[in-house]
Amino acid sequence: MEPLTGMGVMALIGAAATIAGASEDLESDVGSQSNPNSQVQLAPQMMYPHRIFNKAISGEPPSNALICAIGGTIASVLISSGASAVLALTIGAILAATVHGTYSVTSYLGRSASQKRFKQPIYLDIVRSHVPVMMGYAFITTFCILVVAYLMTTVLEHPFSLPLLAFIWGITVGAIGSSTGDVHYGAEREFQNVEFGSGLNAANSGNIVRKAESGLRNGIDNSWFCAKFGGPATGIAFGMTVFLSGWITVVFDASQSDALGWASIIAGAIIVLLLIIWNRNIEVAARNAYGPYKQDEEAEVAA
């Protein structure tokens, strides 16, 4: 393969991965999946019933692995029966988003019904308004992941098959979305009523913000907030992961010679080292700028 073609494909893969990361995080924010979910689940028990979508599909990595594996399987079935790749990937992503919708509905209904003694009602308008949004985000995520997996199997000639690659990238996008973007929702948005950076006091456990700028807050309000920082940050994190991990083997093609293979490993190690130093510097700079809390202040609860 021409090096220039390889770099072009890598750029396309990186762009698709960036979109996938961003939409994955926003999808999980609409439904309060993963890390923020524990507080949403706990709130009714602490006498704070809410109108926030409570979606637990076993954590983000398995649920994204599911939709991407379904999309990849259906796309692979369609491609092997002669359909064009664009059509196959689109239909695969649509069906995956539909399955995701059924998983979302059962988890919201089931979890709310299991909180009967805490008097958590089931609001059907929440199901009707949130599930299409989540399906839309799930479609974008699955489609972008399938584009990544498809380009890897066809152009970059990866030995794994399309469903398997989609499955692996699904786990990865879920894991990165869960670790990068959720903090923005779980630590900040849910606890906007306590002082910024004060951490989660045990007394505030379950006391999530339930009222919005107007009316009662729901999951779509939360994704609006997270779209400003958490989603894009996740997108950049995932895009960089995919791009940098692929870039080293495109530039130093291990299939040409062993020396180039070793060069790609060294390049990868250098990238990891640079990122560690960079992250360390950000942490030190943040500590110097904002510092540790000097005293234990009673957190004021705003209305």
Added chain:
Amino acid sequence: MSAGGGGGGAHEAIPQNKLIAFGVIGGLVGIYAAYFLVDIIGPSMSFLGALGAICSIVWGASAVRRVANYGLGTGVPSIGMLALGIGVIATTFGLAVGGIAGPLVALVFASLIGLVVGMLGNKVLNMGIPIMVQSTTEIAAAGALTIVGLSTSMIGTFMFFDEIVNGVVVAQGVASGVMTTGYIAVIFIAGGLAILHPYNANLGPDEKQDRTLACAFEKGAIAMILAGIVATITPFASGSITILIGIAIWYVSFSGYYKRVKRDAFMVTGSGLLPSKEELE
């Protein structure tokens, strides 16, 4: 009582022993019926394998429910993934060495690994969950049967290697038809989530067994539909019947699930404000 479960034994309307029998017998009968009837009647009978898988999915979901009710919380997904991981290993081993007895070997081998993992969890990691050993054994065995069942309905057989006569492949095996093609990924994750999602989705102090199991049927039906979609391109399995039966089971079980949600919930309302302070007291 924690939000993550009752912290004690789960209340069971249907005793677990009945569900074990349902899962093991239903799973094995489905798998063997699919295997023999595909030979005798034709590829259209491959849907029986997926029906067997649904039986073992329901059994596995019930076992997850029992053990997770001890307050596993975020460990619910982990134990499901563990089960399917054991299941894949046991299935690969069982089908590769077992021949016609492959599903049985896979079942026994998965139970053995599950037993060891459960004992490690309780004795070495000191998790101290009373039914841990039995439950990991059950979940691993259910995972193995789910994988064999879905594979059988995808390609019409559970034989591991291709059947080759005079250099021509006359029947595709699990190794080339399911594993090399990567469809094992969707079996792994759709079967795994079908086992662990029902309890995870119904987590809470007012969880009810029949509602959780209705959810297991519904998720099993989705796995069946997916197996049917793959079966449309394999020569010795028929996809359309599998898909149609899967959709029918999905519709019935989803309706049953929603009926039980309406029965169990505090209130199902089109829209409305939050419960007032007086209502909460």
